[in-house]
Amino acid sequence: MSQDPQPNAVALNTLKGGVGKTTISLNTARELAERDHDVLLVDLDPNGHLTVGLDFREVYIDDEHADLGEIIIDRDAEPDDAIVSTEFGFDLFPSTADLEDVQDRLGSVNHGTVRMRQFLVEPLLGDTYDYIIIDTPGSTGHLTDNALVATESILVPLRPGPESLGGFERTVERLIKPLREFISLDLLAIVPTDLQRRIDQQTLDRELIESLVTREHLAAKVPNFAYISPADLEKID
Template identity: 35%
Template sequence: MQRIAITNQKGGVGKTTIAAHLAAGLVQHGNDVLAIDLDPQGYLMAHYGLREDLYRAEADNLALHLVNESENPFEDLVVTTDEGVDLIPSNYDMRGVTDALHNARNRERRLETLLSDLPEDAYDFVVIDSPPNLGVLTDNAILAAQRVLVPIQAEDSSLDALDMALDEFEEIESAFGIDVEILGIVPNLVPRDGIADSTLETLRATDGLQDLVFPYEVRKRADIKYAMRHGQTLYTYNDGSDMVPVFDQLTSDVEEAVH
C-alpha cells in the first residue's frame, strides 16, 4: 500500500485538484485507490460530488476517529465515488480536531495508526489531501505517508513557500526519525504568460530543485473549474481536455517513483 500526501502550506495552489486527479488517474491505470480528505474545508469531497451530501452529515466521521471518540472500524468510513476512487470524506467536525488534539499523546500519528488498521493489500495507493497550512493535520498527513507531492504556482512567492515546505519536512524528519521522500514538485494552475514561464524557468534552475520540479505543468483551464462544479474530475467531465494527458503523465511518474 503506497501512501502519498499532497501538501503545501500555501493556499490557492490547487492542491486538491492534484489530489483528485492523481487518485482518479491511478484508478484509470488499474489501481485500487483510497483518497482521504484531511482538509476541514472538504474540497476533495467536492471534486467527487459528495460534499453537499456528507459534509454536515451527523454520523461517524474522520474527526471522531482522529480524536479517539469512535469505536467503529476505520474502514466503515469509506464511500465509493463515481470515478472508482474509494474516499474517506472530511466533515464539518474536522474544524475542531486541531484544538482537540492540542495536548494529546501521539497527536501527529493518529492517521498513521488508523491506516495501519487497514489490510495491507486493501489498496494499491492511498492519496491524502492535506490542509493548506502547517499544523497537526498536515503533520498527520506527512507522517502517515512519508512520501509527498508538492503543488506550486508559477509566481514569485513560490520559492519562499517551497523553502517553508522543505523546512517543515526536515523538522518532521528530525523530530520523528523518519525520511520524507519528495516525489516531485508539480507546477499547477499555470497561466499562459511570460511571467509564469520565467518563474518556472527560475524554479527549474534553482539548486536542489532541478530534479524535483516536473518538466511539465498543469495549465489553468476553465474545464478544471467546471469539472469540480459538476463533482467530477476531467477524466469524467471532459476526457478530451489537453490537461488529461498531463495528469496521466503525472500519474505514471508517481507510479514509477514509488516502485
C-alpha cells in the same frame, strides 16, 4: 487490488493557498484509478471542498457519519465506516464539518502525531489500497503533521506567480525540515500547476520552471511534463 504496484501513500501540501493542491489530488486519484489501481483519496481539509465537489455534501454535514476523530482518537469506528465510493473508480475518506475540532483534540491526545498512520494508513495501505493520497489543509497543524507522518512522503504543488517559490520555501522551513528531525520525509515531487504561458519569453511560467530546473537539488523533483533543461532554456532565448 491490481497486481504488482508498490503500495505508496503521499500527502499534498503547500503553505500557500490557491496553488491547485486539491485539483492535483483529485486528478492523481482519477488517473491511478483509470490504470486499474485501488486508490483512497483522503480529504483532510476542514473546508471540505474536495468532498463537497465530489457531491458528498450530505456526508460532510452529517453528524451521524463516522468521522476521523471517531476512528483515530475515540477508536469506536473503523475506516470502512467512513469511506465512500465515487463515480470515478476511487474511494474517498470524506472531510466532515467537525474536522477542526479533531485537529484541536489531536493536540492533547497521547501519541497524537502518529494516530493517522496507526489507525488509517497502515491498516489499509497494501491490503486494501495500492495508493493513498491525502489532500491536507494549506497550513501547519496537527492534521497536516499527521498526514506527513503517516505517509512520510510529500508532493508540493506550485502555481506560477511572484510568491510561488516563497510558498515552497515556507513549506520546507515550517514543515519538511522540522519533521525530518524525527522521520524520513521524502520530497516526492514539485509540481508546477496552471502552466499556460509561453516560455520563450519572460513569463511567470518561465520564471517558475527556470527557478526549479536551475537548482540541482530541485531539478530532479520536477515531473517530465514541466521539465526543460537549462541548456534548452538557453536555446529558446
